[in-house]
Amino acid sequence: MLEDIVKASRSYRRFHEEKPIEPETLKGLVDLARLSPSAANLQPLKYIISADPELNARIFPILAWAGYLKDWPGPAKGERPSAYIVILGDTEITRNFGCDHGIAAQSIMLGAAEKGLGGCMIGSIDRQKLREALHIPDRYEILLVLALGYPKERVMLEEVPQDGDIRYYRDPEGVHHVPKRRLDDIMLARQSEYTIK
Ligand SMILES: Cc1cc2nc3c(=O)[nH]c(=O)nc-3n(C[C@H](O)[C@H](O)[C@H](O)COP(=O)(O)O)c2cc1C
Numbered sequence: 001m002l003e004d005i006v007k008a009s010r011s012y013r014r015f016h017e018e019k020p021i022e023p024e025t026l027k028g029l030v031d032l033a034r035l036s037p038s039a040a041n042l043q044p045l046k047y048i049i050s051a052d053p054e055l056n057a058r059i060f061p062i063l064a065w066a067g068y069l070k071d072w073p074g075p076a077k078g079e080r081p082s083a084y085i086v087i088l089g090d091t092e093i094t095r096n097f098g099c100d101h102g103i104a105a106q107s108i109m110l111g112a113a114e115k116g117l118g119g120c121m122i123g124s125i126d127r128q129k130l131r132e133a134l135h136i137p138d139r140y141e142i143l144l145v146l147a148l149g150y151p152k153e154r155v156m157l158e159e160v161p162q163d164g165d166i167r168y169y170r171d172p173e174g175v176h177h178v179p180k181r182r183l184d185d186i187m188l189a190r191q192s193e194y195t196i197k
Contacts, residue, residue: 012118015149021083033104044093048086064124081147088140101143118151
């Protein structure tokens with residue numbers, strides 16, 4: 001069921017780094033992105049995959065992990081992603097990528113969840129460093145990095161508490177908790193302050 005896959009597709013940040021992901025698997029995930037909607041059907045996105053420990057080690061320090069977990073510097077050695085997919089925008093096709101990369105990223109993450117993989121979309125990237133590390137020509141805008149691996153942590157969804165705090169947190173057992181707003185709180189048409197005339 002799609003609902004099950006959407007629920008399983010959480011942001012994971014600790015992985016069984018020793019378990020590799022085949023480049024062919026990554027290519028299959030990119031193929032899901034290829035088939036996804038694109039504004040004006042321009043299809044301006046390009047991809048770089050990394051499933052190689054040496055290349056992964058170059059990408060890892062360029063990314064920022066879990067901004068709300070102030071005393072956690074990111075995944076330790078042995079718990080880092082086994083692979084990455086870098087999503088680029090080809091400025092020779094357009095300079096406005098709209099939400100194409102978000103749609104592509106979610107297709108990839110849902111496909112990954114279906115395969116028992118997990119990962120995290122990373123927007124907090126030192127773009128200049130990544131450009132240098134991967135020799136990315138100026139023609140390509142760096143949009144998102146998807147970190148992927150076999151999850152080594154539990155993630156639980158819960159309701160946003162009364163005080164409205166949406167920050168995720170990790171409990172003493174290491175379980176990662178993600179508050180989500182209630183459906184009724186995001187459905188404006190069902191609230192008294194918004195009425196359809
Ligand atoms: C566009 C985008 C950028 C994100 N960038 C980062 C990031 O730089 N670092 C990080 O640790 N998580 C990042 N995340 C993951 C979010 O923190 C995560 O989606 C949120 O905490 C909700 O958790 P969930 O994905 O399990 O629902 C990003 C998510 C999105 C959609």
